[in-house]
Amino acid sequence: MCATQRKTKTAGHSATAEHQHIHRLANGLTLLADKVPNVRSAAMSFMIPAGAALDPATALGSANVLSDWILRGAGTRNSRELSDYLDGLGVQRGAGAETIFIRFGASMLGRNLAAVLPVYADIVQRPQLPESGFGPARDLAMQQLDAIEDEPAQKLSILLKSRHFPDPLGRPTVGLREHLQALTADQLRADFQTRFTPQGAILTVAGDCDFAQVTDLVEKHFGGWHNAPRHPTAEKPAPRGALHITQQTNQVQIGLAIDSVPESDAQSILIKMAVGVLSGGMGARLFSEIREKQGLCYSVHAGYQSSKEQAAILGYAGTGPDRAQRTLDSFMVEIQRLSKGVTSEEMERARIGMKSRTIMRGESPAARAGALAHDFYHYGRPRTLDELRSLIEGVELADLNRYLAANPFGPITLVTIGPNALKVPA
Amino acid sequence: MISFKHVTLPNGLDVIAEVNPQAQSTALGFMVKTGARDEVPEVAGVSHFLEHMMFKGTPRRSAADVNREFDAMGASNNAFTSNEVTCYWAHVLPEFLPRALDLLADMMRPALRTEDFNMEKKVILEEIALYLDRPTHVLFEAIMADYFAGHSLGQSVLGSRESITALAQPQMRKYFDSHYGPGNMVLAVAGNVDFDQLVGLMQAAAASWQHLDIRRDYTVPRPQPRRRHIVDAKLKRHYMALMCPGPSSQDKDRHASHVLADVIGDHEGSRLYWALVEPGLADEADFSFYPLDRTGSFFAYASCDPARRDQVEEVLLAEIKKVIKDGVTEAEITRSKNKIETAGVLHGELPLGRMRSICARWTYHHEYRPLEAELAELEAVSGADIKEVLRQYPCSPVTMTTLGPE
Numbered sequence: 001m002c003a004t005q006r007k008t009k010t011a012g013h014s015a016t017a018e019h020q021h022i023h024r025l026a027n028g029l030t031l032l033a034d035k036v037p038n039v040r041s042a043a044m045s046f047m048i049p050a051g052a053a054l055d056p057a058t059a060l061g062s063a064n065v066l067s068d069w070i071l072r073g074a075g076t077r078n079s080r081e082l083s084d085y086l087d088g089l090g091v092q093r094g095a096g097a098e099t100i101f102i103r104f105g106a107s108m109l110g111r112n113l114a115a116v117l118p119v120y121a122d123i124v125q126r127p128q129l130p131e132s133g134f135g136p137a138r139d140l141a142m143q144q145l146d147a148i149e150d151e152p153a154q155k156l157s158i159l160l161k162s163r164h165f166p167d168p169l170g171r172p173t174v175g176l177r178e179h180l181q182a183l184t185a186d187q188l189r190a191d192f193q194t195r196f197t198p199q200g201a202i203l204t205v206a207g208d209c210d211f212a213q214v215t216d217l218v219e220k221h222f223g224g225w226h227n228a229p230r231h232p233t234a235e236k237p238a239p240r241g242a243l244h245i246t247q248q249t250n251q252v253q254i255g256l257a258i259d260s261v262p263e264s265d266a267q268s269i270l271i272k273m274a275v276g277v278l279s280g281g282m283g284a285r286l287f288s289e290i291r292e293k294q295g296l297c298y299s300v301h302a303g304y305q306s307s308k309e310q311a312a313i314l315g316y317a318g319t320g321p322d323r324a325q326r327t328l329d330s331f332m333v334e335i336q337r338l339s340k341g342v343t344s345e346e347m348e349r350a351r352i353g354m355k356s357r358t359i360m361r362g363e364s365p366a367a368r369a370g371a372l373a374h375d376f377y378h379y380g381r382p383r384t385l386d387e388l389r390s391l392i393e394g395v396e397l398a399d400l401n402r403y404l405a406a407n408p409f410g411p412i413t414l415v416t417i418g419p420n421a422l423k424v425p426a
Numbered sequence: 427m428i429s430f431k432h433v434t435l436p437n438g439l440d441v442i443a444e445v446n447p448q449a450q451s452t453a454l455g456f457m458v459k460t461g462a463r464d465e466v467p468e469v470a471g472v473s474h475f476l477e478h479m480m481f482k483g484t485p486r487r488s489a490a491d492v493n494r495e496f497d498a499m500g501a502s503n504n505a506f507t508s509n510e511v512t513c514y515w516a517h518v519l520p521e522f523l524p525r526a527l528d529l530l531a532d533m534m535r536p537a538l539r540t541e542d543f544n545m546e547k548k549v550i551l552e553e554i555a556l557y558l559d560r561p562t563h564v565l566f567e568a569i570m571a572d573y574f575a576g577h578s579l580g581q582s583v584l585g586s587r588e589s590i591t592a593l594a595q596p597q598m599r600k601y602f603d604s605h606y607g608p609g610n611m612v613l614a615v616a617g618n619v620d621f622d623q624l625v626g627l628m629q630a631a632a633a634s635w636q637h638l639d640i641r642r643d644y645t646v647p648r649p650q651p652r653r654r655h656i657v658d659a660k661l662k663r664h665y666m667a668l669m670c671p672g673p674s675s676q677d678k679d680r681h682a683s684h685v686l687a688d689v690i691g692d693h694e695g696s697r698l699y700w701a702l703v704e705p706g707l708a709d710e711a712d713f714s715f716y717p718l719d720r721t722g723s724f725f726a727y728a729s730c731d732p733a734r735r736d737q738v739e740e741v742l743l744a745e746i747k748k749v750i751k752d753g754v755t756e757a758e759i760t761r762s763k764n765k766i767e768t769a770g771v772l773h774g775e776l777p778l779g780r781m782r783s784i785c786a787r788w789t790y791h792h793e794y795r796p797l798e799a800e801l802a803e804l805e806a807v808s809g810a811d812i813k814e815v816l817r818q819y820p821c822s823p824v825t826m827t828t829l830g831p832e
Contacts, residue, residue: 038448039775041768072704080700084757087695090764092772107772136706143709143731146662150561248660250555281497282481283490292489295548298556318556349497356500356519360451363776 021211028199034206042110042207043366047101049200053168053232061175063097072133075122110208121221134185156253164257164413167236197227207365242414244421252324252418263306263378276350339408341401431621438609452617453781455515460605463578471585474507482542520618531631569827573669577647607638614785617777651823664735664830668726670821675717682811687715688762
């Protein structure tokens with residue numbers, strides 16, 4: 001089952017496939033490893049398909065509470081022993097619930113990897129889920145809901161997601177207050193039993209690591225993990241359209257979403273290039289037209305985001321109430337103008353930006369772990385730097401402009417937060 | 427092999443580089459030793475506004491040229507302004523270093539055109555509005571003003587709507603002319619770089635830069651015990667911040683102070699974490715060391731449900747008092763050191779991280795230390811060093827500023 005990809009090493013940037021290693025366990029867990037030369041650190045990203053999409057319809061926020069509770073003791077270590085042990089190894093770590101995955105991230109010195117991986121094996125297979133830790137974990141999730149109310153930009157992105165994407169993809173991972181209030185420890189413990197499964201889980205290690213050692217460790221500590229996968233609830237359509245929340249903010253928050261093609265679609269590289277022209281740097285259209293030429297915003301940008309099934313271009317701007325309409329209108333002009341095509345200079349700037357980011361990301365173990373997991377999730381395999389480079393270099397201006405002309409962006413889903421509603425563009 | 431290089435140009439500009447031929451990229455940055463503390467109140471916010479204006483073009487480049495050129499190199503670039511420094515940086519592939527230096531060096535002698543100034547003023551006012559919608563920022567600015575009351579370190583980096591609206595281009599020009607002398611800045615480069623070529627290019631670019639005699643005002647701040655509560659009925663959460671004196675950036679106790687602050691209030695596994703976050707009393711609680719140029723402080727922060735504010739404040743203060751009275755354990759010190767070491771290694775493996783480190787060290791200490799030596803300084807911190815910090819800085823006087831709905 002173990003297949004190390006082999007490829008001729010090219011001169012210069014040395015992150016070719018011979019640094020990468022993929023190993024599938026019989027239980028469905030995939031190990032991806034990437035050896036980064038000249039570093040002492042190692043980054044781990046562990047993604048388990050147990051995210052908010054699996055929350056029972058009457059218990060939204062379960063994954064969020066679980067991602068805290070699960071760290072409060074595992075195997076033979078209680079909450080404090082677990083934390084002290086990882087701190088003693090100097091592990092920087094995080095955990096959180098996303099839509100599809102619950103993700104554990106950790107950065108450490110490579111020499112500590114062998115001591116750290118078994119701890120995460122305990123966490124996902126043998127969490128203590130103590131009664132005493134449930135109340136605080138649930139309480140913190142409810143406090144998070146209030147904290148979001150105090151941060152309008154964060155509130156906007158949650159509202160936009162649930163307006164644009166169908167449930168469960170669009171559901172807020174933070175959950176709903178009334179559901180959290182009603183959630184019990186027994187209920188969540190039972191949920192956990194059928195939620196965490198190795199099937200579809202991805203464990204990525206990048207940096208100072210030894211393939212044989214990591215493979216043995218993962219086989220030893222995760223090989224006996226068995227649980228049947230559970231599937232998300234059926235989709236409910238997204239509300240779409242426009243939503244305004246009246247709130248006395250200093251800036252009007254403007255968020256918009258437009259359907260796009262998913263990452264695995266061959267056309268997604270064209271979309272990314274177009275989004276690069278729109279918002280890839282300070283010379284890109286949104287920054288240049290809305291901030292530099294009109295002084296309407298401090299923050300204005302757009303990005304491409306994709307899950308396996310669905311993708312969108314998400315746009316953001318924050319501006320004063322008296323300038324919000326003009327900002328939104330200008331934003332729409334720029335989106336619509338893309339269908340008229342981009343210039344060769346614009347595309348070359350977007351292209352070199354994508355290439356540089358790809359190469360520079362290769363220097364950071366944490367970024368590499370993220371990229372490897374991303375590729376595996378979307379493409380079912382890691383992609384090499386050479387492959388990415390030729391993909392980026394292969395985009396022709398004529399193809400891009402033809403695509404943009406044939407596929408104008410729209411319609412938009414719009415969410416605004418501020419003192420007054422805006423006129424929704426046609 | 428990593429090596430360090432340094433030259434001082436005749437006009438006083440220091441050029442430093444940590445050369446790593448194996449690196450895939452190069453980071454470069456100009457750090458200017460000027461920030462909000464170097465402003466008189468009439469021009470509050472000028473350092474930060476100027477930072478924006480430096481991207482607005484030079485005698486030979488328009489604002490659009492500057493932006494387009496960074497993009498055409500695929501650069502990751504930005505700038506930031508603090509109370510004490512302003513830094514302009516770019517992260518590029520090694521082949522673009524000469525172009526990136528040409529651009530950044532040219533930017534260091536900006537045109538400051540009035541029409542650009544008037545347009546960018548609108549952007550600055552939007553940035554101020556953006557931060558007014560973030561309670562943590564509002565609280566931070568408020569406690570800095572309270573703690574450093576009457577001292578320029580208490581001034582807001584962004585300035586206020588009023589000060590920015592009133593600011594005129596000639597005031598900015600005057601501030602630039604008196605603070606951006608070559609002797610008041612350093613060019614730092616880390617990663618894959620040909621140092622001799624770099625120096626040659628920099629020399630040519632800075633040939634006309636005139637040396638200036640610039641001195642920072644080092645009036646010692648005199649914090650007093652203070653307490654203030656700000657009401658904002660819109661808020662859902664209660665936010666609290668505390669400041670008290672600590673060692674400065676130059677103080678030999680700074681490493682011990684860093685370790686101590688992490689034991690008390692790292693976001694995970696610290697005293698405040700177990701006392702406040704783990705039991706769910708506060709969703710955030712931290713304690714950090716905040717060193718500045720020849721002064722310094724410790725800083726604590728927590729946010730909680732408004733109904734729990736008294737309880738959270740009581741626990742926060744009790745935890746700090748307990749450390750001052752009983753100290754910390756060897757096990758806690760070791761854990762903190764290990765965590766800080768990991769952070770140092772992670773940061774140090776990236777050219778951008780190293781550039782920032784060597785740049786700051788040069789600005790504050792006029793010296794270079796390789797990453798291994800920096801980590802060794804940390805490793806050398808002992809329990810006795812921490813006791814000494816606690817003896818000298820027993821969290822007094824305390825400034826406490828809070829923000830909440832009632």
